Amino acid sequence: MPYNKLLQLALVGIVSSFSINSSAHHAFSAEFDANQPIELKGVVSKLELVNPHSWLYFDVSTENGEKATWGFEFGSPFSLKQKGLTKSTLPIGTEVTVKGYRAKNGLNFGYAVSVTLADGKSFVTGGAPDAPAAQPAPSTP
Numbered sequence: 001m002p003y004n005k006l007l008q009l010a011l012v013g014i015v016s017s018f019s020i021n022s023s024a025h026h027a028f029s030a031e032f033d034a035n036q037p038i039e040l041k042g043v044v045s046k047l048e049l050v051n052p053h054s055w056l057y058f059d060v061s062t063e064n065g066e067k068a069t070w071g072f073e074f075g076s077p078f079s080l081k082q083k084g085l086t087k088s089t090l091p092i093g094t095e096v097t098v099k100g101y102r103a104k105n106g107l108n109f110g111y112a113v114s115v116t117l118a119d120g121k122s123f124v125t126g127g128a129p130d131a132p133a134a135q136p137a138p139s140t141p
Contacts, residue, residue, distance in 0.1 A: 036102035038110055040058075040070060040097070041095070043094065044091065056072050056090065070110065072100055074125040076127055084123065096118075097116045098115050100114075101131070113125065
């Protein structure tokens with residue numbers, strides 16, 4: 001096979017792999033509702049620092065005194081680390097307040113814009129380019 005044909009095939013393969021990976025990544029607007037800001041306070045039950053999005057799970061007390069577990073999407077582990085947020089920042093049992101946007105499906109999921117610890121230290125957690133830039137006004141479900 002001539003060198004030019006081999007080079008062309010290699011380039012087609014590389015370009016194809018980029019388009020496959022980029023189509024697998026979702027946009028903020030595909031899953032979350034910018035018209036449903038939410039602010040919840042609870043206790044961390046799990047933190048998953050995984051690519052492409054990390055997830056924080058925490059237990060919230062409902063109006064009737066029961067426990068509801070919520071999951072909020074964060075940015076990538078690397079972007080969180082650059083902002084000073086690591087697994088040691090949010091161990092299980094840590095009290096947090098999360099501001100963000102609720103999932104469109106109405107389940108206990110959302111996109112986090114920020115997380116604030118009980119001592120007042122706050123971290124920007126989002127990473128989606130199409131997410132609203134400003135923190136939402138406080139509201140609860």
